[in-house]
Every structure is written in structure tokens, then in C-alpha cells.
Amino acid sequence: MKELLIATTNKGKIKELEKLLNGVVKKVLSIQDFPGFPAVEEDGETFRDNAIKKAVSAFNFTGIPVIADDSGLVVDILGGKPGVFSARYAGENANDAANNAKLLEKLSAIPTNKRKATFQCVIAFCKPEEECRTFKGELHGIILEKPLGDSGFGYDPLFLVPEYGKTLAELPIEIKNRISHRGVAMKKFSDFLTSNNTL
Numbered sequence: 148m149k150e151l152l153i154a155t156t157n158k159g160k161i162k163e164l165e166k167l168l169n170g171v172v173k174k175v176l177s178i179q180d181f182p183g184f185p186a187v188e189e190d191g192e193t194f195r196d197n198a199i200k201k202a203v204s205a206f207n208f209t210g211i212p213v214i215a216d217d218s219g220l221v222v223d224i225l226g227g228k229p230g231v232f233s234a235r236y237a238g239e240n241a242n243d244a245a246n247n248a249k250l251l252e253k254l255s256a257i258p259t260n261k262r263k264a265t266f267q268c269v270i271a272f273c274k275p276e277e278e279c280r281t282f283k284g285e286l287h288g289i290i291l292e293k294p295l296g297d298s299g300f301g302y303d304p305l306f307l308v309p310e311y312g313k314t315l316a317e318l319p320i321e322i323k324n325r326i327s328h329r330g331v332a333m334k335k336f337s338d339f340l341t342s343n344n345t346l
């Protein structure tokens with residue numbers, strides 16, 4: 148197997164993917180290996196739109212097989228918000244604490260049984276002479292009324308995984324990586340590579 152470019156600057160994601168692709172892909176590259184790569188505006192209406200946009204622009208720039216992902220939190224009672232705005236829910240440069248505070252405020256009058264949410268992730272894969280493909284992962288949970296746990300990032304401390312009775316910020320990272328929206332989408336992608344002997 149040859150090279151695969153991961154169109155992200157997020158070192159955590161690159162590490163996670165390298166682990167999953169071990170033995171399937173010989174060399175994993177990141178956009179840091181391609182100076183001059185232009186920033187891509189994530190202005191799509193869906194995770195799929197954004198993932199494809201990022202993957203296509205990286206593929207056009209480098210010409211090598213590429214994957215890009217987009218993900219976020221979808222809260223039922225909020226009509227799917229924050230969705231594609233998850234990273235900037237409380238404003239353009241909002242940090243995790245501000246985003247979590249806004250989410251809690253929006254849900255303040257909502258009882259537990261109506262606080263259902265889903266983490267969603269779409270990975271887009273583009274390679275020469277083929278249509279781009281996408282792989283989707285989801286994790287269902289409940290938004291708590293206050294944060295629990297110190298690990299993870301983003302909305303993890305508020306996201307209860309009912310099967311474990313713990314938030315994503317309380318679960319060991321190995322478990323989170325296996326059950327998470329990103330873990331599920333990545334597994335589908337690596338299974339696809341393995342079964343199609345592709346690249």
C-alpha cells in the first residue's frame with residue numbers, strides 16, 4: 148500500500164488514524180507535509196459537504212489519495228444544532244468552555260428524557276480517477292446538566308454514553324476511540340481499504 152494524506156492539522160486525529168491504518172497504508176502524510184496548502188473554509192450545510200470540500204481541495208493540491216473528516220454534535224430538541232457550527236457555537240473564536248456553557252443554557256429548561264444527542268462524523272476519501280466516497284459514524288447519548296470527567300475535548304464532559312453510564316470525558320481514551328463517531332467512521336474506512344485492496 149502506498150501513501151495516504153490526512154487533510155487535517157489536528158495531531159490527535161493524525162495519531163488516531165495512523166494507528167487504525169497501520170498495516171493497511173505504508174505512509175500517512177498530513178497537510179503539514181505540503182507547505183502552501185490553502186486553508187479551506189468549512190461553510191457547508193452538512194458534515195458530508197465539509198468533509199468532501201476539504202478532501203477535494205487537498206486532492207486537487209497534491210494529487211495523492213486523501214481523506215478528510217468533519218464532525219460535530221447534533222442535539223434533537225435544538226433542531227440538530229450546534230451541528231456544523233459545533234466548534235464555533237458560542238462565536239467565531241469560542242473555546243470549549245464557552246460552547247459547553249451555551250449548550251447548557253439552551254437546554255436549561257429541558258428534562259433529561261428530551262436531552263438526546265448524537266455525535267456524527269463523516270470521512271471523505273478521494274483518489275485519482277474515482278468519485279469520492281464517504282463513511283459515516285455516529286454515537287448516541289444524552290446531554291447532562293453539568294460536566295463530568297477531565298479527558299477528551301469539546302462537548303465530551305457533557306455527553307453521557309448510556310451503555311457505560313459515563314461521559315466521554317470519563318471513559319478511557321481507548322474506549323472512546325473505539326465507540327466514538329470518528330472511531331466508527333474510521334473503522335468503516337479502514338475495512339473498505341482492506342477489503343478493496345485499494346490505493
Ligand code: IMP
Pocket residue numbers: 216217218219220233234235246266299300301302303315327
Ligand atoms: P471538527 O470535526 O474537528 O471540525 O470538530 C468540530 C467540533 O465538534 C469540535 O470543535 C467539537 O466542538 C465537536 N466535536 C467533534 N468531535 C468531538 C468529540 O469527539 N468530542 C467532543 N466534541 C467533539
